[in-house]
Amino acid sequence: MLYIGIDLGTSSTKALLVDEKGTIKRSASRSYPIIYPKNNWTEQDPSEWVKALKEILKELSKGYEDEINGISFGGQMHGLVILDKNDKVIRPCILWNDGRCEEETKYLNEVIGRDVLSKETGNIAFAGFTLPKILWLKEHEKENFDKISKIMLPKDYLAYVLSGVHATDYSDASGMLLLDVEHKCYSKKMIEIAGIDSKMLPTLHESYDCIGKLKEEFKNELGLKKDVNIIIGAGDNAAAAVGTGTVGENACNISLGTSGTIFITSNRFSVDNKNSLHSFCHADSKYHLMGCILSAASCNGWWLKNILHRDDFDYHNEEMSKEKIDTGVYFLPYLSGERSPHNDVNARGAFLGLSHQTTEPMMGRAVLEGVAFALRDCLEVAKSNGVNVTSTKLCGGGSRTTLWISIIANVLNIPVEMPEIEEGPSYGASILAMVGSKEYSDVISATEKIVKVKNTIYPDKELVELYDKKYQTFKKLYPALKGIF
Numbered sequence: 001m002l003y004i005g006i007d008l009g010t011s012s013t014k015a016l017l018v019d020e021k022g023t024i025k026r027s028a029s030r031s032y033p034i035i036y037p038k039n040n041w042t043e044q045d046p047s048e049w050v051k052a053l054k055e056i057l058k059e060l061s062k063g064y065e066d067e068i069n070g071i072s073f074g075g076q077m078h079g080l081v082i083l084d085k086n087d088k089v090i091r092p093c094i095l096w097n098d099g100r101c102e103e104e105t106k107y108l109n110e111v112i113g114r115d116v117l118s119k120e121t122g123n124i125a126f127a128g129f130t131l132p133k134i135l136w137l138k139e140h141e142k143e144n145f146d147k148i149s150k151i152m153l154p155k156d157y158l159a160y161v162l163s164g165v166h167a168t169d170y171s172d173a174s175g176m177l178l179l180d181v182e183h184k185c186y187s188k189k190m191i192e193i194a195g196i197d198s199k200m201l202p203t204l205h206e207s208y209d210c211i212g213k214l215k216e217e218f219k220n221e222l223g224l225k226k227d228v229n230i231i232i233g234a235g236d237n238a239a240a241a242v243g244t245g246t247v248g249e250n251a252c253n254i255s256l257g258t259s260g261t262i263f264i265t266s267n268r269f270s271v272d273n274k275n276s277l278h279s280f281c282h283a284d285s286k287y288h289l290m291g292c293i294l295s296a297a298s299c300n301g302w303w304l305k306n307i308l309h310r311d312d313f314d315y316h317n318e319e320m321s322k323e324k325i326d327t328g329v330y331f332l333p334y335l336s337g338e339r340s341p342h343n344d345v346n347a348r349g350a351f352l353g354l355s356h357q358t359t360e361p362m363m364g365r366a367v368l369e370g371v372a373f374a375l376r377d378c379l380e381v382a383k384s385n386g387v388n389v390t391s392t393k394l395c396g397g398g399s400r401t402t403l404w405i406s407i408i409a410n411v412l413n414i415p416v417e418m419p420e421i422e423e424g425p426s427y428g429a430s431i432l433a434m435v436g437s438k439e440y441s442d443v444i445s446a447t448e449k450i451v452k453v454k455n456t457i458y459p460d461k462e463l464v465e466l467y468d469k470k471y472q473t474f475k476k477l478y479p480a481l482k483g484i485f
Contacts, residue, residue, distance in 0.1 A: 001069040001439065004060055005430030006053065007236065007423075008075035008155045010034065010044075010095065010258050013052040016423060017060040017068075018430040020439050022450035024421065028059040035092055040099035040337075040345070043092040046081055046157055053158055057222055065223045071162065071214065072231035072433035074239025074425025075155025077175045080133040083150040090144050093154060094133045097259070097294055097336050099345040101132035104139075108132060108177070112193060114275060120189050122181040122271050122279035123174075127337070127345045128294075131177035134194050151200050155233055163212035163230040168202040171238035174280035179204075181279055181287070182269040207234035207242075207283035208435040208443060231436030234283035236425045237261045237290060243428030244393035244419045245451030247284040247444050252389045254408065254416075255424065256398025260296025260371060262378045264289045264387055276341035276381045283432060284443040289387065291340035291378025296371050297398035299333045299349070303367045308360070320365040320403055325466045327362045328353040330474055331370035332481070340378050342478060346485045352477060368404045369467075372411040373474040379412055391415040393453075395424040410463040411471065420452040 002025065006015045012031040016024050030052035035043040061068055078096040083089060094100070108117060108125035117124045125132055130153070138145045152160065153176070156168045173179045178194065180187045184204065191198050205211060214228035233239060237255060241263050246253035253263045265288045271279045272289060282288045295302075304310045334347035351363060379389060394416050398404055409416045421427055431446050440446035 001437070002064055002067045003069060003430045003433040003437065003439075004057070004071045005426040005428065005433060006056070006071065006073045006158065007239070007425035007429060008049060008073060008158060009236070010076050010097070013049060013056060014426050015056045015060060016426045016430050017064065018427070020434060022421070022431070024423070025064070026060050028056045030055055034095070038100070042095040042098045044079070044095055045092050046089050046154070049154065049158060050161055053161070057218070061222045061224065066225035068224060068228055069226070070229040070231055070433035070437035072429040072436060073155040073159055073233030074236045074429040075153070075158070075172070075233070077153065077172055077235040077237070078128050078130050079154040080130055080137070081152040081154060081157045082137070082144065082148045083152065084147045085149040087150065090147050091141070096128045098133070099127055099337055101127045101136045102345050104132035104135040107135070117177065118271060118275055120187040121177055121179060122269065123177060124275040125177055126339050126343055128339060129175055129177045131190065131194055134196065138195055148196070148200055150202070151196065152202055156202055159211065159230055159232055162214055162218060164215055165211045165230070166202045167205055167211045167232050169205050169207040169209070169232045169234055169283070170281035171207055171283050172235040173204060175235060175278070181281055184281065205232050206285050207232060207238065208432045210436045229433070229437045231433045233429050233432055237263050238280070238283040238288070239425035239428035239432065240395055241265070241288070241428065242283050242431050242443060242447060243421070243424050243426070243451070244395050245447040246393050247282070247447050250388070252392040254375060254392050254394050256296045256371070256394065256396035256404070257424070258296065258298045260293040260375055262291045262375050262382070262392075264382055264389060270385070272381060272385050274341070274381065276343070277378065278340070283428070289382055289385070291375070291381065293333065293371070293374045293378070294336040294339050295333050295349070297396060299335060299367050299371055300398065300401070302335060303364060320361045320368070325463065325470060327358075327366070328355070329358055329362045329366040330477060331363070331366040332477055333367070333370040333374050341381050344482070344485065347478065347482070348485055350481060368401070368407050369411070369470070370474070372404075372408045373471055375408065376411050376471055377475065389414060391417055393417050393419055395419065395422050405457050409457045409459045411467045413459050413464045413468075415459065416457045417453045418455050418457070420454040
Protein backbone atom coordinates (compact mmCIF):
# COMPACT_ATOMS: atom_id res chain seq x y z
CA MET A 1 0.00 0.00 0.00
CA LEU A 2 1.00 3.65 -0.49
CA TYR A 3 0.84 6.62 1.87
CA ILE A 4 0.97 10.39 1.42
CA GLY A 5 2.79 12.66 3.86
CA ILE A 6 2.07 16.37 3.54
CA ASP A 7 4.25 19.12 4.99
CA LEU A 8 2.37 22.43 5.12
CA GLY A 9 5.29 24.85 5.29
CA THR A 10 5.52 28.61 5.49
CA SER A 11 6.64 29.18 1.90
CA SER A 12 5.43 25.97 0.27
CA THR A 13 3.65 22.68 0.75
CA LYS A 14 5.77 19.60 0.10
CA ALA A 15 4.47 16.06 -0.07
CA LEU A 16 5.71 12.51 -0.56
CA LEU A 17 4.13 9.33 -1.85
CA VAL A 18 5.75 6.49 0.11
CA ASP A 19 5.33 2.72 0.26
CA GLU A 20 5.04 0.70 3.47
CA LYS A 21 8.82 0.21 3.61
CA GLY A 22 9.47 3.95 3.48
CA THR A 23 10.62 4.03 -0.15
CA ILE A 24 9.71 7.34 -1.79
CA LYS A 25 7.77 6.75 -5.00
CA ARG A 26 7.03 10.34 -5.92
CA SER A 27 7.30 13.87 -4.52
CA ALA A 28 5.58 17.16 -5.27
CA SER A 29 5.56 20.73 -3.99
CA ARG A 30 3.75 24.01 -4.53
CA SER A 31 4.74 27.45 -3.27
CA TYR A 32 2.51 30.36 -2.23
CA PRO A 33 2.98 33.91 -1.00
CA ILE A 34 3.29 35.29 2.50
CA ILE A 35 1.29 38.46 3.21
CA TYR A 36 3.04 41.29 5.10
CA PRO A 37 0.24 43.74 6.10
CA LYS A 38 2.57 45.74 8.37
CA ASN A 39 6.14 45.60 9.58
CA ASN A 40 6.70 42.45 11.67
CA TRP A 41 3.27 41.02 10.67
CA THR A 42 2.98 37.81 8.63
CA GLU A 43 -0.21 36.23 7.30
CA GLN A 44 -1.30 33.68 4.73
CA ASP A 45 -4.51 32.94 2.86
CA PRO A 46 -5.61 29.36 3.70
CA SER A 47 -7.21 29.07 0.27
CA GLU A 48 -3.67 29.08 -1.13
CA TRP A 49 -2.92 26.00 0.98
CA VAL A 50 -6.04 24.24 -0.29
CA LYS A 51 -5.17 25.04 -3.90
CA ALA A 52 -1.65 23.66 -3.39
CA LEU A 53 -3.03 20.58 -1.61
CA LYS A 54 -5.42 19.71 -4.44
CA GLU A 55 -2.72 20.07 -7.08
CA ILE A 56 -0.27 17.98 -5.07
CA LEU A 57 -2.74 15.17 -4.40
CA LYS A 58 -3.61 15.01 -8.10
CA GLU A 59 0.08 14.85 -9.06
CA LEU A 60 1.00 12.22 -6.48
CA SER A 61 -1.97 9.92 -7.00
CA LYS A 62 -1.89 9.71 -10.80
CA GLY A 63 -1.20 6.12 -11.78
CA TYR A 64 -1.58 4.91 -8.18
CA GLU A 65 -5.34 5.38 -7.82
CA ASP A 66 -5.97 1.91 -6.39
CA GLU A 67 -3.00 1.81 -3.97
CA ILE A 68 -3.32 4.88 -1.70
CA ASN A 69 -4.35 3.90 1.81
CA GLY A 70 -3.67 6.92 4.04
CA ILE A 71 -2.86 10.63 4.13
CA SER A 72 -1.31 12.50 7.05
CA PHE A 73 0.22 15.86 7.82
CA GLY A 74 3.08 17.79 9.34
CA GLY A 75 2.62 21.52 9.42
CA GLN A 76 3.68 24.96 10.54
CA MET A 77 2.55 25.42 14.13
CA HIS A 78 0.75 28.14 16.11
CA GLY A 79 -1.05 29.82 13.18
CA LEU A 80 -4.56 31.12 13.89
CA VAL A 81 -7.18 29.91 11.41
CA ILE A 82 -10.72 30.99 12.34
CA LEU A 83 -13.94 29.68 10.78
CA ASP A 84 -17.48 31.05 10.93
CA LYS A 85 -20.66 29.07 11.55
CA ASN A 86 -20.59 27.91 7.91
CA ASP A 87 -16.96 26.74 8.25
CA LYS A 88 -15.75 29.56 6.01
CA VAL A 89 -12.40 31.19 6.75
CA ILE A 90 -13.03 34.60 8.34
CA ARG A 91 -9.65 36.27 7.76
CA PRO A 92 -6.10 35.33 6.67
CA CYS A 93 -4.17 33.08 9.03
CA ILE A 94 -1.83 34.91 11.43
CA LEU A 95 1.40 32.92 11.15
CA TRP A 96 3.82 31.46 13.71
CA ASN A 97 6.47 34.14 13.05
CA ASP A 98 4.09 37.09 13.31
CA GLY A 99 5.30 39.67 15.83
CA ARG A 100 2.19 41.79 16.46
CA CYS A 101 1.31 40.21 19.82
CA GLU A 102 3.99 41.77 22.00
CA GLU A 103 1.48 43.45 24.32
CA GLU A 104 -0.71 40.34 24.61
CA THR A 105 2.34 38.21 25.36
CA LYS A 106 3.45 40.68 28.02
CA TYR A 107 -0.06 40.67 29.52
CA LEU A 108 -0.12 36.89 29.74
CA ASN A 109 3.37 36.58 31.23
CA GLU A 110 3.23 39.54 33.61
CA VAL A 111 -0.45 40.01 34.52
CA ILE A 112 -1.80 36.48 34.33
CA GLY A 113 1.67 35.39 35.41
CA ARG A 114 4.31 32.94 34.23
CA ASP A 115 3.66 30.65 37.19
CA VAL A 116 -0.03 30.36 36.31
CA LEU A 117 0.72 29.72 32.62
CA SER A 118 3.36 27.13 33.42
CA LYS A 119 1.08 25.35 35.88
CA GLU A 120 -1.84 25.29 33.44
CA THR A 121 0.04 24.49 30.22
CA GLY A 122 3.69 23.70 30.99
CA ASN A 123 4.73 26.81 29.06
CA ILE A 124 4.81 30.58 29.21
CA ALA A 125 3.56 32.89 26.45
CA PHE A 126 5.59 33.56 23.32
CA ALA A 127 4.44 36.04 20.68
CA GLY A 128 4.14 33.30 18.07
CA PHE A 129 1.76 31.13 20.12
CA THR A 130 -1.94 30.93 19.27
CA LEU A 131 -3.49 32.35 22.45
CA PRO A 132 -1.80 35.78 22.14
CA LYS A 133 -3.20 35.95 18.59
CA ILE A 134 -6.70 35.22 19.88
CA LEU A 135 -6.37 38.00 22.46
CA TRP A 136 -5.06 40.38 19.78
CA LEU A 137 -8.03 39.56 17.57
CA LYS A 138 -10.42 40.15 20.45
CA GLU A 139 -8.90 43.59 21.06
CA HIS A 140 -8.25 44.78 17.51
CA GLU A 141 -10.74 42.91 15.28
CA LYS A 142 -13.75 42.40 17.54
CA GLU A 143 -16.09 41.94 14.57
CA ASN A 144 -14.02 38.98 13.34
CA PHE A 145 -13.62 37.60 16.87
CA ASP A 146 -17.39 37.58 17.33
CA LYS A 147 -17.84 35.51 14.16
CA ILE A 148 -15.66 32.65 15.37
CA SER A 149 -17.27 29.23 15.39
CA LYS A 150 -14.08 27.14 15.15
CA ILE A 151 -10.42 27.83 15.95
CA MET A 152 -7.99 25.69 13.99
CA LEU A 153 -4.28 25.26 13.35
CA PRO A 154 -2.94 25.32 9.76
CA LYS A 155 -2.42 21.59 9.10
CA ASP A 156 -5.69 20.78 10.87
CA TYR A 157 -7.57 23.03 8.50
CA LEU A 158 -6.27 20.91 5.61
CA ALA A 159 -7.29 17.74 7.47
CA TYR A 160 -10.75 19.29 7.89
CA VAL A 161 -10.95 20.14 4.18
CA LEU A 162 -10.22 16.51 3.28
CA SER A 163 -12.28 14.81 5.99
CA GLY A 164 -14.91 17.27 7.22
CA VAL A 165 -13.72 16.70 10.82
CA HIS A 166 -12.55 19.48 13.16
CA ALA A 167 -9.60 17.87 14.93
CA THR A 168 -6.04 18.47 16.09
CA ASP A 169 -3.27 16.44 17.69
CA TYR A 170 -1.54 16.90 21.02
CA SER A 171 1.83 17.94 19.57
CA ASP A 172 0.37 20.82 17.53
CA ALA A 173 -2.14 21.81 20.23
CA SER A 174 0.76 22.10 22.69
CA GLY A 175 1.75 25.36 21.01
CA MET A 176 -1.64 27.02 21.39
CA LEU A 177 -1.14 27.84 25.11
CA LEU A 178 -4.61 26.39 25.66
CA LEU A 179 -3.57 22.78 26.28
CA ASP A 180 -2.72 21.23 29.63
CA VAL A 181 0.24 19.41 28.06
CA GLU A 182 0.95 17.05 30.96
CA HIS A 183 -2.63 15.76 31.17
CA LYS A 184 -3.45 16.09 27.43
CA CYS A 185 -6.64 18.08 27.80
CA TYR A 186 -7.68 21.69 27.28
CA SER A 187 -7.19 23.96 30.28
CA LYS A 188 -10.50 25.43 31.45
CA LYS A 189 -8.66 28.39 32.96
CA MET A 190 -6.83 29.18 29.72
CA ILE A 191 -10.06 28.93 27.73
CA GLU A 192 -11.59 31.41 30.18
CA ILE A 193 -8.60 33.76 29.76
CA ALA A 194 -9.01 33.53 25.97
CA GLY A 195 -12.67 34.52 26.27
CA ILE A 196 -13.80 31.69 24.03
CA ASP A 197 -16.10 28.67 24.28
CA SER A 198 -14.56 25.20 24.49
CA LYS A 199 -16.84 24.16 21.61
CA MET A 200 -14.75 26.39 19.34
CA LEU A 201 -11.73 24.14 19.78
CA PRO A 202 -11.01 21.03 17.70
CA THR A 203 -11.14 17.57 19.27
CA LEU A 204 -7.82 16.22 20.57
CA HIS A 205 -6.05 13.14 19.23
CA GLU A 206 -2.73 11.34 19.15
CA SER A 207 -0.79 12.20 16.00
CA TYR A 208 -1.35 8.75 14.51
CA ASP A 209 -5.13 8.69 15.06
CA CYS A 210 -7.39 8.21 12.04
CA ILE A 211 -10.02 10.94 12.26
CA GLY A 212 -12.07 9.85 9.23
CA LYS A 213 -12.05 9.04 5.54
CA LEU A 214 -11.28 11.16 2.52
CA LYS A 215 -14.46 12.91 1.35
CA GLU A 216 -16.21 11.34 -1.61
CA GLU A 217 -15.83 14.53 -3.65
CA PHE A 218 -12.03 14.33 -3.42
CA LYS A 219 -12.00 10.58 -3.88
CA ASN A 220 -14.01 10.94 -7.10
CA GLU A 221 -12.03 13.94 -8.30
CA LEU A 222 -8.76 12.01 -7.89
CA GLY A 223 -10.20 8.78 -9.26
CA LEU A 224 -9.25 6.82 -6.16
CA LYS A 225 -10.57 3.27 -6.01
CA LYS A 226 -10.80 2.71 -2.25
CA ASP A 227 -11.46 4.56 0.98
CA VAL A 228 -8.47 6.60 2.16
CA ASN A 229 -7.71 7.13 5.86
CA ILE A 230 -7.11 10.69 7.04
CA ILE A 231 -4.64 10.65 9.93
CA ILE A 232 -4.39 13.93 11.85
CA GLY A 233 -0.57 14.12 11.88
CA ALA A 234 1.67 16.39 13.94
CA GLY A 235 3.22 19.82 14.23
CA ASP A 236 6.12 20.21 11.83
CA ASN A 237 8.87 19.65 14.37
CA ALA A 238 7.27 16.55 15.87
CA ALA A 239 6.62 15.19 12.37
CA ALA A 240 10.24 15.92 11.39
CA ALA A 241 11.43 14.12 14.52
CA VAL A 242 9.41 11.05 13.51
CA GLY A 243 10.92 11.31 10.02
CA THR A 244 14.44 11.16 11.46
CA GLY A 245 13.65 8.42 14.00
CA THR A 246 13.84 10.81 16.96
CA VAL A 247 11.41 8.97 19.22
CA GLY A 248 11.52 7.25 22.60
CA GLU A 249 13.70 8.46 25.46
CA ASN A 250 16.39 11.17 25.28
CA ALA A 251 16.78 11.32 21.50
CA CYS A 252 17.57 14.62 19.75
CA ASN A 253 16.81 16.15 16.38
CA ILE A 254 17.92 19.53 15.02
CA SER A 255 15.94 21.06 12.19
CA LEU A 256 17.47 23.75 10.00
CA GLY A 257 14.46 25.07 8.13
CA THR A 258 13.17 28.64 7.88
CA SER A 259 13.36 28.52 11.66
CA GLY A 260 15.61 26.21 13.66
CA THR A 261 14.75 23.83 16.44
CA ILE A 262 16.48 21.51 18.85
CA PHE A 263 14.04 18.78 19.81
CA ILE A 264 14.75 16.46 22.77
CA THR A 265 12.43 13.54 23.49
CA SER A 266 11.34 12.16 26.84
CA ASN A 267 8.97 9.49 28.10
CA ARG A 268 8.05 11.79 30.98
CA PHE A 269 6.59 15.28 31.10
CA SER A 270 8.99 17.93 32.39
CA VAL A 271 9.17 21.71 32.42
CA ASP A 272 12.27 23.82 31.86
CA ASN A 273 12.81 25.67 35.14
CA LYS A 274 13.19 28.99 33.29
CA ASN A 275 10.48 28.28 30.70
CA SER A 276 12.97 29.13 27.95
CA LEU A 277 12.23 25.84 26.20
CA HIS A 278 8.81 24.54 25.19
CA SER A 279 7.34 21.53 27.01
CA PHE A 280 5.23 19.85 24.33
CA CYS A 281 3.66 16.50 23.53
CA HIS A 282 5.40 14.33 20.94
CA ALA A 283 3.90 12.43 18.02
CA ASP A 284 4.94 9.08 19.57
CA SER A 285 2.41 9.69 22.40
CA LYS A 286 5.12 10.89 24.82
CA TYR A 287 6.73 14.33 25.37
CA HIS A 288 9.62 16.55 24.32
CA LEU A 289 11.49 19.72 25.22
CA MET A 290 12.11 22.07 22.32
CA GLY A 291 14.11 25.21 21.76
CA CYS A 292 13.06 27.25 18.73
CA ILE A 293 15.12 29.96 17.04
CA LEU A 294 13.04 31.97 14.60
CA SER A 295 15.68 32.31 11.87
CA ALA A 296 17.97 29.47 10.78
CA ALA A 297 18.34 28.52 7.10
CA SER A 298 16.49 31.76 6.39
CA CYS A 299 19.59 33.61 7.67
CA ASN A 300 21.72 31.95 5.01
CA GLY A 301 19.02 32.69 2.44
CA TRP A 302 18.93 36.34 3.48
CA TRP A 303 22.72 36.64 3.28
CA LEU A 304 22.99 35.03 -0.14
CA LYS A 305 19.89 36.43 -1.86
CA ASN A 306 19.24 39.80 -0.24
CA ILE A 307 22.82 40.86 0.38
CA LEU A 308 24.99 38.99 -2.14
CA HIS A 309 22.24 38.56 -4.78
CA ARG A 310 23.17 34.94 -5.46
CA ASP A 311 21.02 31.82 -5.80
CA ASP A 312 23.74 29.21 -5.29
CA PHE A 313 23.67 28.35 -1.58
CA ASP A 314 26.94 26.42 -1.81
CA TYR A 315 28.90 28.79 -4.02
CA HIS A 316 31.34 30.00 -1.35
CA ASN A 317 31.48 26.97 0.95
CA GLU A 318 35.03 26.22 -0.19
CA GLU A 319 36.15 29.77 0.57
CA MET A 320 34.38 29.75 3.94
CA SER A 321 35.94 26.40 4.83
CA LYS A 322 39.41 27.91 4.42
CA GLU A 323 38.69 30.70 6.90
CA LYS A 324 40.07 30.48 10.40
CA ILE A 325 37.50 30.15 13.14
CA ASP A 326 38.94 32.89 15.32
CA THR A 327 38.31 35.80 12.91
CA GLY A 328 36.62 37.95 15.55
CA VAL A 329 33.52 38.25 13.33
CA TYR A 330 30.16 37.40 14.90
CA PHE A 331 26.59 37.30 13.64
CA LEU A 332 23.42 37.46 15.75
CA PRO A 333 20.73 35.52 13.81
CA TYR A 334 17.69 37.35 15.15
CA LEU A 335 16.30 38.56 11.81
CA SER A 336 12.71 37.86 12.92
CA GLY A 337 13.17 38.55 16.62
CA GLU A 338 13.90 35.54 18.81
CA ARG A 339 11.97 32.94 20.74
CA SER A 340 14.25 30.54 22.64
CA PRO A 341 15.79 31.37 24.97
CA HIS A 342 15.38 35.18 24.83
CA ASN A 343 11.64 35.53 24.04
CA ASP A 344 12.20 38.96 22.44
CA VAL A 345 10.21 40.05 19.38
CA ASN A 346 12.36 43.18 19.15
CA ALA A 347 15.71 41.37 18.89
CA ARG A 348 17.41 41.89 15.53
CA GLY A 349 20.27 40.50 13.52
CA ALA A 350 23.72 42.08 13.73
CA PHE A 351 27.29 41.63 12.54
CA LEU A 352 29.98 42.51 15.08
CA GLY A 353 33.75 42.58 14.94
CA LEU A 354 34.07 43.87 11.38
CA SER A 355 37.35 45.48 10.25
CA HIS A 356 39.17 46.44 7.05
CA GLN A 357 40.43 42.86 6.96
CA THR A 358 36.94 41.32 7.05
CA THR A 359 36.06 39.38 3.90
CA GLU A 360 32.82 38.12 2.41
CA PRO A 361 33.62 34.47 3.29
CA MET A 362 34.32 35.51 6.89
CA MET A 363 30.87 37.07 7.13
CA GLY A 364 29.23 34.11 5.41
CA ARG A 365 30.84 31.72 7.86
CA ALA A 366 29.79 33.95 10.76
CA VAL A 367 26.16 33.57 9.61
CA LEU A 368 26.40 29.77 9.81
CA GLU A 369 28.19 29.97 13.16
CA GLY A 370 25.66 32.42 14.59
CA VAL A 371 22.79 29.99 13.96
CA ALA A 372 24.82 27.17 15.53
CA PHE A 373 25.57 29.32 18.58
CA ALA A 374 21.87 30.16 18.95
CA LEU A 375 21.09 26.43 18.91
CA ARG A 376 23.76 25.93 21.57
CA ASP A 377 22.01 28.57 23.70
CA CYS A 378 19.00 26.23 23.70
CA LEU A 379 21.11 23.14 24.36
CA GLU A 380 22.74 24.85 27.35
CA VAL A 381 19.29 25.47 28.84
CA ALA A 382 18.45 21.79 28.40
CA LYS A 383 21.71 20.83 30.11
CA SER A 384 20.88 23.12 33.03
CA ASN A 385 17.72 21.03 33.48
CA GLY A 386 19.72 17.82 33.75
CA VAL A 387 19.20 16.68 30.14
CA ASN A 388 22.19 14.86 28.67
CA VAL A 389 22.22 14.92 24.87
CA THR A 390 24.89 12.58 23.47
CA SER A 391 24.11 12.86 19.72
CA THR A 392 21.61 14.42 17.35
CA LYS A 393 19.91 13.81 14.02
CA LEU A 394 19.80 16.72 11.57
CA CYS A 395 17.24 17.62 8.92
CA GLY A 396 15.89 20.61 7.00
CA GLY A 397 17.19 22.60 4.05
CA GLY A 398 20.27 23.75 5.95
CA SER A 399 21.37 20.14 6.45
CA ARG A 400 22.43 20.04 2.80
CA THR A 401 25.35 22.39 3.56
CA THR A 402 28.29 20.17 4.54
CA LEU A 403 30.22 22.95 6.26
CA TRP A 404 27.22 23.82 8.41
CA ILE A 405 26.88 20.23 9.61
CA SER A 406 30.51 20.27 10.71
CA ILE A 407 30.10 23.62 12.47
CA ILE A 408 27.07 22.33 14.40
CA ALA A 409 28.88 19.15 15.46
CA ASN A 410 31.80 21.21 16.78
CA VAL A 411 29.79 24.02 18.38
CA LEU A 412 27.50 21.55 20.21
CA ASN A 413 30.30 18.99 20.74
CA ILE A 414 28.11 16.01 19.84
CA PRO A 415 28.04 13.62 16.86
CA VAL A 416 25.57 14.58 14.13
CA GLU A 417 23.77 11.64 12.48
CA MET A 418 22.49 12.23 8.96
CA PRO A 419 19.35 10.25 8.05
CA GLU A 420 19.33 8.40 4.75
CA ILE A 421 16.17 10.30 3.83
CA GLU A 422 16.20 13.96 4.86
CA GLU A 423 12.66 14.98 3.98
CA GLY A 424 11.69 15.93 7.54
CA PRO A 425 7.98 16.61 8.24
CA SER A 426 6.59 15.07 5.04
CA TYR A 427 8.45 11.82 5.64
CA GLY A 428 7.38 11.75 9.28
CA ALA A 429 3.79 12.42 8.21
CA SER A 430 3.91 9.46 5.84
CA ILE A 431 5.05 7.23 8.73
CA LEU A 432 2.18 8.54 10.88
CA ALA A 433 -0.17 7.69 8.00
CA MET A 434 1.16 4.13 8.06
CA VAL A 435 0.69 3.78 11.83
CA GLY A 436 -2.80 5.29 11.65
CA SER A 437 -3.70 2.83 8.88
CA LYS A 438 -2.45 -0.15 10.97
CA GLU A 439 0.54 -0.84 8.72
CA TYR A 440 2.62 -0.68 11.93
CA SER A 441 1.53 -1.07 15.54
CA ASP A 442 3.16 2.09 16.86
CA VAL A 443 5.45 4.98 15.89
CA ILE A 444 8.62 3.65 17.52
CA SER A 445 8.48 0.23 15.83
CA ALA A 446 7.71 1.94 12.50
CA THR A 447 10.75 4.22 12.70
CA GLU A 448 13.00 1.34 13.79
CA LYS A 449 12.15 -0.49 10.58
CA ILE A 450 12.01 2.50 8.22
CA VAL A 451 14.53 5.18 9.27
CA LYS A 452 18.21 4.60 8.52
CA VAL A 453 21.34 6.70 9.21
CA LYS A 454 23.65 7.17 6.21
CA ASN A 455 26.64 8.74 7.96
CA THR A 456 27.77 10.43 11.18
CA ILE A 457 29.85 13.62 11.53
CA TYR A 458 31.93 13.63 14.71
CA PRO A 459 33.25 16.73 16.50
CA ASP A 460 36.95 17.57 16.24
CA LYS A 461 38.49 18.15 19.67
CA GLU A 462 40.67 21.05 18.52
CA LEU A 463 37.76 22.79 16.77
CA VAL A 464 35.46 22.17 19.73
CA GLU A 465 37.85 24.11 21.97
CA LEU A 466 38.10 26.99 19.50
CA TYR A 467 34.34 27.21 19.10
CA ASP A 468 33.76 27.00 22.83
CA LYS A 469 35.97 30.05 23.28
CA LYS A 470 34.09 31.89 20.54
CA TYR A 471 30.72 30.89 22.05
CA GLN A 472 31.69 32.40 25.39
CA THR A 473 31.90 35.77 23.62
CA PHE A 474 28.77 35.18 21.52
CA LYS A 475 26.53 34.63 24.55
CA LYS A 476 27.50 38.06 25.89
CA LEU A 477 26.40 39.91 22.75
CA TYR A 478 22.60 39.76 23.03
CA PRO A 479 22.54 41.06 26.64
CA ALA A 480 24.85 43.88 25.61
CA LEU A 481 22.63 44.89 22.67
CA LYS A 482 19.21 44.23 24.17
CA GLY A 483 18.70 47.85 25.20
CA ILE A 484 19.48 49.04 21.67
CA PHE A 485 16.98 46.61 20.16
